[in-house]
Amino acid sequence: MKIKTLSRPVDEYTRERSQDLQVVFHNFDPSLRPMEKAVEYKRALTAAKLEKIFARPFVGAMDGHRDGVSCMAKNPNYLKGIFSASMDGDIRLWDISSRRTVCQFPGHQGAVRGLTVSTDGNVLVSCGTDCTVRLWKVPRPTLEDSSVSSENFIEPAAEYVWKNAFWAVDHQFEGELFATAGAQLEIWNHNRASPVQSFQWGTDSVISVRFNPGEPDILATSASDRSITIYDLRMSSAARRIIMMTKTNSIAWNPMEPMNLTAANEDGSCYSFDGRKMDEAKCVHKDHVSAVMDIDFSPTGREFVTGSYDRSVRIFPYNGGHSREIYHTKRMQRVFCVKYSCDATYVLSGSDDTNLRLWKAKASEQLGVILPREQKKHEYNEAVKNRYKHLPEVKRIVRHRHLPKPIYKALGIIRTVNDSKRRKEDRRRAHSAPGTIVTKPLRQRRIIKEVE
Amino acid sequence: MELSSEDNNLTEKFLPPIEQESDVELETKVKKYLRGEGANLETLKDKKLKTQLASREKLYGKSAKTAAKIEKWLLPAEAGYLETDGLEKTWRVKQTDIANEVDLLSSRNQYDIVLPDFGPYKLDFTASGRHMIAGGRKGHLALVDMMSMNLIKEIQVKETVRDVAFLHNEQFFAAAQKKYAYIYGRDGTELHCLKERGPVARLRFLKNHFLLASVNKSGQLHYQDVTYGGMVASIRTGKGRTDVMEVNPYNGVVALGHSGGTVTMWKPTSQAPLVQMQCHPGPVSSVAFHPNGHLMATSGKERKLKIWDLRKFEEIQTIHGFHAKTLSFSQKGLLAAGTGSFVQILGDSSGSSSSHNYSRYMNHSMVKGYQIEKLMFRPYEDVIGIGHSMGWSSILIPGSGEPNFDSWVANPFETSKQRREKEVHLLLDKLPPETIMLDPSKIGAMKPSRRKEKPSRGEIEAEKEVAIEAAKSTELKKKTKGRNKPSKRTKKKKEMVENAKRTFPEQGHNNTASKKRRIGEDAAAELPASLKRFARKN
Numbered sequence: 001m002k003i004k005t006l007s008r009p010v011d012e013y014t015r016e017r018s019q020d021l022q023v024v025f026h027n028f029d030p031s032l033r034p035m036e037k038a039v040e041y042k043r044a045l046t047a048a049k050l051e052k053i054f055a056r057p058f059v060g061a062m063d064g065h066r067d068g069v070s071c072m073a074k075n076p077n078y079l080k081g082i083f084s085a086s087m088d089g090d091i092r093l094w095d096i097s098s099r100r101t102v103c104q105f106p107g108h109q110g111a112v113r114g115l116t117v118s119t120d121g122n123v124l125v126s127c128g129t130d131c132t133v134r135l136w137k138v139p140r141p142t143l144e145d146s147s148v149s150s151e152n153f154i155e156p157a158a159e160y161v162w163k164n165a166f167w168a169v170d171h172q173f174e175g176e177l178f179a180t181a182g183a184q185l186e187i188w189n190h191n192r193a194s195p196v197q198s199f200q201w202g203t204d205s206v207i208s209v210r211f212n213p214g215e216p217d218i219l220a221t222s223a224s225d226r227s228i229t230i231y232d233l234r235m236s237s238a239a240r241r242i243i244m245m246t247k248t249n250s251i252a253w254n255p256m257e258p259m260n261l262t263a264a265n266e267d268g269s270c271y272s273f274d275g276r277k278m279d280e281a282k283c284v285h286k287d288h289v290s291a292v293m294d295i296d297f298s299p300t301g302r303e304f305v306t307g308s309y310d311r312s313v314r315i316f317p318y319n320g321g322h323s324r325e326i327y328h329t330k331r332m333q334r335v336f337c338v339k340y341s342c343d344a345t346y347v348l349s350g351s352d353d354t355n356l357r358l359w360k361a362k363a364s365e366q367l368g369v370i371l372p373r374e375q376k377k378h379e380y381n382e383a384v385k386n387r388y389k390h391l392p393e394v395k396r397i398v399r400h401r402h403l404p405k406p407i408y409k410a411l412g413i414i415r416t417v418n419d420s421k422r423r424k425e426d427r428r429r430a431h432s433a434p435g436t437i438v439t440k441p442l443r444q445r446r447i448i449k450e451v452e
Numbered sequence: 453m454e455l456s457s458e459d460n461n462l463t464e465k466f467l468p469p470i471e472q473e474s475d476v477e478l479e480t481k482v483k484k485y486l487r488g489e490g491a492n493l494e495t496l497k498d499k500k501l502k503t504q505l506a507s508r509e510k511l512y513g514k515s516a517k518t519a520a521k522i523e524k525w526l527l528p529a530e531a532g533y534l535e536t537d538g539l540e541k542t543w544r545v546k547q548t549d550i551a552n553e554v555d556l557l558s559s560r561n562q563y564d565i566v567l568p569d570f571g572p573y574k575l576d577f578t579a580s581g582r583h584m585i586a587g588g589r590k591g592h593l594a595l596v597d598m599m600s601m602n603l604i605k606e607i608q609v610k611e612t613v614r615d616v617a618f619l620h621n622e623q624f625f626a627a628a629q630k631k632y633a634y635i636y637g638r639d640g641t642e643l644h645c646l647k648e649r650g651p652v653a654r655l656r657f658l659k660n661h662f663l664l665a666s667v668n669k670s671g672q673l674h675y676q677d678v679t680y681g682g683m684v685a686s687i688r689t690g691k692g693r694t695d696v697m698e699v700n701p702y703n704g705v706v707a708l709g710h711s712g713g714t715v716t717m718w719k720p721t722s723q724a725p726l727v728q729m730q731c732h733p734g735p736v737s738s739v740a741f742h743p744n745g746h747l748m749a750t751s752g753k754e755r756k757l758k759i760w761d762l763r764k765f766e767e768i769q770t771i772h773g774f775h776a777k778t779l780s781f782s783q784k785g786l787l788a789a790g791t792g793s794f795v796q797i798l799g800d801s802s803g804s805s806s807s808h809n810y811s812r813y814m815n816h817s818m819v820k821g822y823q824i825e826k827l828m829f830r831p832y833e834d835v836i837g838i839g840h841s842m843g844w845s846s847i848l849i850p851g852s853g854e855p856n857f858d859s860w861v862a863n864p865f866e867t868s869k870q871r872r873e874k875e876v877h878l879l880l881d882k883l884p885p886e887t888i889m890l891d892p893s894k895i896g897a898m899k900p901s902r903r904k905e906k907p908s909r910g911e912i913e914a915e916k917e918v919a920i921e922a923a924k925s926t927e928l929k930k931k932t933k934g935r936n937k938p939s940k941r942t943k944k945k946k947e948m949v950e951n952a953k954r955t956f957p958e959q960g961h962n963n964t965a966s967k968k969r970r971i972g973e974d975a976a977a978e979l980p981a982s983l984k985r986f987a988r989k990n
Contacts, residue, residue, distance in 0.1 A: 005834040007557040
């Protein structure tokens with residue numbers, strides 16, 4: 001006869017010394033945990049509520065400009081600094097952690113329309129409506145600079161005058177060239193006073209330009225004739241060109257998938273294209289109510305931030321049709337430029353009310369040093385919330401955002417207008433011969449034609 | 453990734469036969485950890501969602517496999533067993549034989565505590581099995597630490613005590629005394645007197661919801677949330693007095709056994725029972741639930757013990773011969789039945805989870821004068837606690853307890869700091885009483901279309917009764933200056949009852965939409981002669 005009963009000697013199941021960690025045993029058997037799904041659902045609800053409690057995205061505002069901020073540039077080598085330029089020609093370098101101006105670059109006579117930094121971080125290029133392109137030497141940040149009390153004024157290293165006002169500028173990745181957008185698209189070299197190459201198509205001005213991060217010779221431009229053109233510097237004419245229904249204010253390439261680009265359009269949506277096949281948009285991102293003025297991708301390539309004329313900043317997922325987050329303040333007026341910080345934690349917006357604002361990319365993120373136990377708890381909360389986020393109670397909390405009244409009302413009007421359009425379309429289809437009325441999908445509807 | 457999976461396939465083909473057998477074992481374990489079937493992805497048209505769900509299903513498979521392997525190799529303890537060789541039968545093995553074969557630490561768990569003066573004892577254990585509260589009928593309450601056999605506190609309340617129950621940990625326990633139920637702290641101080649319930653016959657605690665359920669002498673069921681003290685539900689069962697009440701740990705429903713032989717199951721949010729089962733021809737004397745929630749054992753006064761499958765509400769097995777006054781299931785599925793001074797333990801002799809066959813496993817007969825009042829298996833130990841008329845005892849039943857505990861679920865070696873943290877986590881995870889339902893896996897599943905669940909006819913009628921009772925029992929303000937006439941009072945009361953009835957529309961008229969009847973549309977003979985000119989001319 002063999003008999004064995006459970007016996008647990010105390011010293012095997014408790015710790016030896018008081019400085020040891022407590023002994024923990026695991027048994028993952030589901031029969032030990034009745035109602036585990038209900039408990040998990042309760043935890044998801046609690047996690048959603050906690051996320052809303054801790055959501056404080058606004059970090060601070062940087063005050064200093066005397067006119068609306070027109071453009072920003074980020075230095076790829078220095079995380080803490082951001083350049084911004086305003087409509088009265090004032091260019092400043094800010095230190096984000098202390099939210100103060102490090103130095104100023106005076107010189108422009110009119111509005112500064114474009115700012116960009118070379119890839120090694122040494123040269124700042126600016127262009128404006130006074131028909132000049134100026135190159136500046138960026139001061140190297142030394143250890144003393146952490147406490148910024150003196151404001152330096154820096155002289156331009158070079159100043160090139162040209163025939164027409166400029167609208168945008170962008171610097172080539174790992175190269176010596178930069179491109180300006182004005183009456184034509186012009187390619188310049190640092191050392192030459194006149195452009196080395198220029199592209200022209202029609203008589204309309206080019207309003208924005210962006211170099212591809214993966215292929216240094218490819219760049220995308222948008223013009224005021226509602227077109228988006230992709231140029232290759234090695235060829236003498238455009239590679240691809242499409243004409244849309246409304247003009248594109250800004251373009252951004254996805255840093256992780258360099259063949260994809262997203263265009264911020266005047267009709268309030270952003271269109272993601274595959275650069276190789278431009279006849280159809282890959283994704284339409286709709287949520288803004290007014291024109292989208294600027295767009296910037298996160299270095300992870302998974303999200304992008306947009307700033308719009310309707311006084312809000314939105315963060316979209318790269319493949320999703322609706323925004324994940326919206327930031328707005330009573331004091332923030334028309335947003336003209338946005339940048340995603342290089343560590344994917346912050347979002348900067350420059351707006352008409354002369355302020356640069358610093359926001360957190362994830363509104364409820366805990367900044368600073370996080371203990372591993374805290375990190376695990378955050379990850380668990382995130383995972384359990386995502387598991388149940390489609391259920392009504394959790395969805396309502398996760399989705400809830402306070403919208404300013406003008407945007408809320410405008411969204412309601414847009415919804416009504418779209419509903420009535422769709423109803424009319426359905427009735428037309430119902431009353432005509434089957435197959436005569438063909439609706440183009442939204443991805444193609446806004447593109448008029450592809451030229452060349 | 454693909455290369456490594458191919459390699460795995462190749463190695464699996466050439467495993468020796470022993471390894472392949474253990475693969476089959478692993479399969480069953482993996483099934484347990486998978487917790488049901490995966491979703492059918494073929495019907496999805498959304499490609500993005502399909503790929504996302506497919507990768508998630510793969511992750512589930514991997515984690516289930518890892519959990520199965522952990523169960524096989526990494527768990528610290530193994531279950532107890534009693535194996536006899538040759539012709540010897542397991543039920544002939546006595547406790548003294550077991551004591552000879554087993555180590556000292558286990559044999560300390562066999563004892564009899566004789567307290568003849570204080571009446572039959574009822575017991576309850578905490579979830580970790582470390583503490584026990586024993587309540588004698590004549591008013592003796594004792595809180596014992598089972599591991600160190602240490603009496604923490606004993607008090608004499610000088611009243612009859614009908615039942616005792618622990619709340620969420622050993623710091624609080626509830627006792628059902630002569631007129632009311634009371635909640636005591638660990639050091640014996642009376643914390644609350646629960647007056648609303650009346651004289652309570654049985655007390656049980658629902659752990660996940662922090663609800664104290666009780667049935668009183670007039671058959672009313674009360675649910676009270678012990679975190680803030682509010683009465684969540686008080687239900688009039690309408691079936692008379694009963695003192696057979698058990699909680700199903702799997703889904704939190706309370707089962708009452710009635711004198712007509714029916715077992716009814718209740719949830720706090722409805723006034724009508726969820727299920728009514730006719731189990732026995734005579735009164736039901738005891739009910740017990742298997743921890744997995746699918747099996748229920750009931751015993752009736754006609755000396756039959758029946759095992760029911762709760763998924764289909766069908767009887768699986770009947771065992772004749774003895775009238776079990778008390779029943780209890782262990783964590784491993786052993787069923788203990790106590791009658792008179794005899795304890796019989798039944799075990800599931802078929803290994804599979806789909807068919808159950810309970811047969812004799814062990815017996816224990818006590819001294820003739822000890823009438824057994826309550827049997828309860830101690831969690832995570834191979835021990836059963838017997839409360840009887842002369843005190844309480846404890847005997848060893850190998851193979852009844854779960855060998856491996858999880859420190860985050862129930863830790864018998866808890867320090868006070870761990871206990872405090874656990875209390876906070878339990879409170880954060882407290883479930884609302886609406887989550888009690890027959891099938892708890894429905895929570896978190898998408899419900900197809902229906903916006904609001906339509907209550908059944910029986911439920912509506914029960915609600916109506918309650919509303920009418922409430923309207924009748926409201927006290928009207930006593931008016932002065934000649935406005936308090938009895939006729940007016942009765943009229944007002946009638947009006948209130950009518951209002952309460954009006955909120956429940958008549959049931960029969962849903963099907964036929966009442967059409968507006970035009971004058972004279974049916975036979976004009978209905979109309980008197982003076983109105984015939986208004987008849988519609990068709």
